[in-house]
Amino acid sequence: MGIGATAGVAAVGGIALSANASDSKTSSSSSDALVFDPDAYTKLTTTVTDTDNNDHSVTYHFWKAITYVAKPVDATYQSLNVSVPVEIDGTAVDATNAPILFANSVGGYMPSSVADATGIGGGSASMGPGAGTPSGAASSSAGPAPSASASNATGATNGTGGALSTNQLLALAAGYVVIEPGARGRTLKNSSGEYYGTAPAAIVDLKAAVRYVKSNKGRIPGNVERIVSAGTSAGGALSSLLGASGDSPVYDKYLKELGAADASDAIFATGAWCPITDLEHADGAYEWNWGANDLSTGKLVDQTVSKALQAQFAEYQAGLKLRGLGGFGPLNARNLDEYMVEQYLEPSATTYLAALSDSARETYLKANTFITWSGGKATFTWADFLTHVGARKKDTPAFDAFDLSAGENNEFGTGTTLARHFTAYGAKNDSTGLSSKRVASDIPAKLDLMNPMHHLVGKVNPNRSKHWWIRLGTKDSDTSLTVAANLAARLDNLGDDVNHIYYWDEGHGSNTDPGDFITWIAQVTGHKARRGK
Numbered sequence: 001m002g003i004g005a006t007a008g009v010a011a012v013g014g015i016a017l018s019a020n021a022s023d024s025k026t027s028s029s030s031s032d033a034l035v036f037d038p039d040a041y042t043k044l045t046t047t048v049t050d051t052d053n054n055d056h057s058v059t060y061h062f063w064k065a066i067t068y069v070a071k072p073v074d075a076t077y078q079s080l081n082v083s084v085p086v087e088i089d090g091t092a093v094d095a096t097n098a099p100i101l102f103a104n105s106v107g108g109y110m111p112s113s114v115a116d117a118t119g120i121g122g123g124s125a126s127m128g129p130g131a132g133t134p135s136g137a138a139s140s141s142a143g144p145a146p147s148a149s150a151s152n153a154t155g156a157t158n159g160t161g162g163a164l165s166t167n168q169l170l171a172l173a174a175g176y177v178v179i180e181p182g183a184r185g186r187t188l189k190n191s192s193g194e195y196y197g198t199a200p201a202a203i204v205d206l207k208a209a210v211r212y213v214k215s216n217k218g219r220i221p222g223n224v225e226r227i228v229s230a231g232t233s234a235g236g237a238l239s240s241l242l243g244a245s246g247d248s249p250v251y252d253k254y255l256k257e258l259g260a261a262d263a264s265d266a267i268f269a270t271g272a273w274c275p276i277t278d279l280e281h282a283d284g285a286y287e288w289n290w291g292a293n294d295l296s297t298g299k300l301v302d303q304t305v306s307k308a309l310q311a312q313f314a315e316y317q318a319g320l321k322l323r324g325l326g327g328f329g330p331l332n333a334r335n336l337d338e339y340m341v342e343q344y345l346e347p348s349a350t351t352y353l354a355a356l357s358d359s360a361r362e363t364y365l366k367a368n369t370f371i372t373w374s375g376g377k378a379t380f381t382w383a384d385f386l387t388h389v390g391a392r393k394k395d396t397p398a399f400d401a402f403d404l405s406a407g408e409n410n411e412f413g414t415g416t417t418l419a420r421h422f423t424a425y426g427a428k429n430d431s432t433g434l435s436s437k438r439v440a441s442d443i444p445a446k447l448d449l450m451n452p453m454h455h456l457v458g459k460v461n462p463n464r465s466k467h468w469w470i471r472l473g474t475k476d477s478d479t480s481l482t483v484a485a486n487l488a489a490r491l492d493n494l495g496d497d498v499n500h501i502y503y504w505d506e507g508h509g510s511n512t513d514p515g516d517f518i519t520w521i522a523q524v525t526g527h528k529a530r531r532g533k
Contacts (some may be wrong), residue, residue, distance in 0.1 A: 012369050015377035029317055033070050034261050036063075036216035041084075042487065044119050047172040051515035058171045059087040061221075066179070068207075068212035070259030073196055074188065076115050078258070080181040080209050083120040084221040093175050099525040100213065101171040101178045101223040102242075102267065105204060106235035109383040109411045111185030111197055122166025123180045152396045155471045157509035161478075163232035163273065167509060179221030181209035183238075186411045193416045200254060200449040202234075205239050207335045208244070208260035215261035226525040229261055229465075230517075232509050233478065236453075237277035240487060243270030244452035251449065268526050269467035275487070275512055279408055280423055280447045283397040284313030285480035288333060290392040293477070299322025300398040303327050304431075309397060317482075320457060322489040325498070331489060336482060337382035344485065344502045345385055348474055349378035352504035385474075393477040393508075400426030411450075412443060422447060456490045467497045467524040469517055473506030497524065 002039040034461070041061040048056045048095060063082040065075075071079040085093045105123040106112045158164055168178045183205035184197035209228060217224045231239035245251070246266025255265075263305055278285070286307040308464040314333035324332045324339045331339055348528050353361050365373055370384035380388075395401075399408045400423040409419035420440060421427035427439045448454040455461040468491050472484045481502070499520060511517075 002257065002274040003498065008363055023491050024204040025398060032211060032214060033067065034259075036066070036212075038219055038221075039084075043086075046119065046169075046172070049411070050170065050173060055148055056089055057087075058085055058089075058122065058173050062119055062174060062272075064117065066212075068261075074184060074199075075199065077111055077113050077182045077184045077197070078205055078208070079113075079115060080179055080212070081114045081117055081120070081123070081500045082220065083168070083172055083178040083180075085175050085177075086356075088173065090174060093529070094118050095175060095221050097527075098176050098221070098529075099177050099221045099226040099228055099268075099521050099523065099527050100110075100224065101167060101230060102210065102227050103168050103171075103178065103230040104161065104235045104238060105162045105165075106183055106184065106202060106238055107158055107159055107160030107229060107233050107314045108407050108431065109186045109199075109202060109234045110160040110162075111183070111188050111215075112162065112235075113182040115182065116178050120180070123165075123182065131319070135301075145357055150230055153355070156507070156511065157232060160499070161233040161509060162235045163509070163511075165228065165519060166514045167271070170514055171521070174518050174522070175520065176518075177220075177528075178226075179209075179213060179222075183209075183405065186407070186413065189416075195413050195415070195418070198413045198447045200251070201409050203238055203245070203450065204251055204254040204258065206238055206242050207245075208255055208258055210265040210267060211255070211261040213265040214264035214265070221274070222249050223525070223527075225268060226527070227267040228269040228271060228467075228521050228525070229267050230273075230275040232511070234276050236272040236275035237450075238471075239270055240272040240275045240277060240452045240468075241455075243267055243272075243468065244455040245461060246463040246465065248455060248461055248463075250445075250467055264463075266463040267465055269521070270465040271469040271517060272487075273471045273483060274473065274476050274478065278453050278483050278486070279311065279411075280398055280451065281425065281470075282317045282399045282408075282483065283315060283425070283477060284309040284311075285341075285482050285486075286316075286394065286395060286398040286431060288313045288336070289480040289482055290386070290477055291396075293386055293389065293392040298406045307398045311316075315513050321487060323493055324489055325492050325500075331486075336485075338451045338486060340481060341380070341382050341385065342479075344381065344500075345382075346378055348502040348504040349380070350376070351501075353378055389475050389477065391477075397426060398479075398508075402426060402431040404430075404432055412446060414442070437469070452487065453490065456487075456494065460494060465496070466484065468499065469520055470498065470500040471503065471513075473503045473508065473510040475505055476508045476510070478508045492499075 001155040034284045041063050061084045065079040067075045067079045085096050171178050186198050188197035189195045214224045229242050230238040261427050287306040291306040317333045324331050370380050372379045406417040412422045413419045422443050428437050488498050503512050512525045
């Protein structure tokens, strides 16, 4: 983005930001825990540098750590923050009917809290111990968990691989309401050693947060019928799941247990960056995509395992009966490489190269001779693209590890059991000495609760989002590039509005066009800013 920090201003998420409490007002809390108090805010002033390097002074009202369920398991995580702009560059702003950006900071299916935030963008994702105390418990900690598949934090992510605050800051400066929800995560356990943030806790929490917002229509600022979710990595998966599963009854019993508001949890539009999702098929998809790529050690993964998983993926892909975007036709494991190159990778490289100066483009092409540049368009083969990407991030299986070491194994843990297998292949080849080689009986239902495709294939959810913004870096081998492509294809086949591109040569968590996302929100919601004199 090329945005730097202004002198005297702290740089946050690639956007310059300073926030200072300039005034505050509070009121007594309502007797009803789920009624939003419009007067219980702090007034803050923030400087946001936009994507054109222009500074904007934004004054906003900030509501902190509002518990969004009546019976929280852990209010440290089951709370949300609200930021509402009231003045931008000295001009009054009326956000009464503005879109609401509902931005989570989840990464690696880890816990995410907004309780300690001092302003917008202050939410945190926790990886270590000391992760809060569930109601009625003496203490809790984040136990020794397997590594998170999405925990390879980069300069484009927070500490667990989730989203930075870039989208929130730009949305605030555009006059939108910003809501940042916390959510339980897989490593949380109580004083009895029981894990209370594993599947489906995170999605249930986010749904409960949406219900809280919608139940407060007319009290909470913003248009509650124009909620746009955003998330990265596991947070991107949860964002896409939130969009796909609106008002699905399969979550009702979990929401009732928490005392969630009696309201809809359907959202209007969805933004998802590198979603780590479709977990029960992710191992096969990963091997189809990256099976021929060496690990960073220079070694090739077990090809017997890789090919077995690729065969499983081919069967799954055929069963989806997807048609590619742009009139490509039916997609299967035999032509998916051609589709990925034509629909996403060559256009991505073309956009990247076209934006370079002539000399910079010449230098890049000399260093990457696999690309043919002709007539202002880049062309290349799938095999050459894989060579260009280089080492794959993960061993095989990438998600349901035979030794239960993957973060996703922990995501499906239960009770005092840290990690479990969630695929038949993983369970059959377990290397930890488990007595059973079968997937536990509760796993299939939990997989459905965690997979957006469950709500889009077969019995299609009519209450899903109809507008989708999906992004992924071409060098992101945290998951298969086909996961996002299949999601986009299914949504397109259903007639939804899908804006899906890949960022050339970018890795995990990249968000190189945040300004376009903010513009897209205005376009799909029909928002026109209302400013006073």
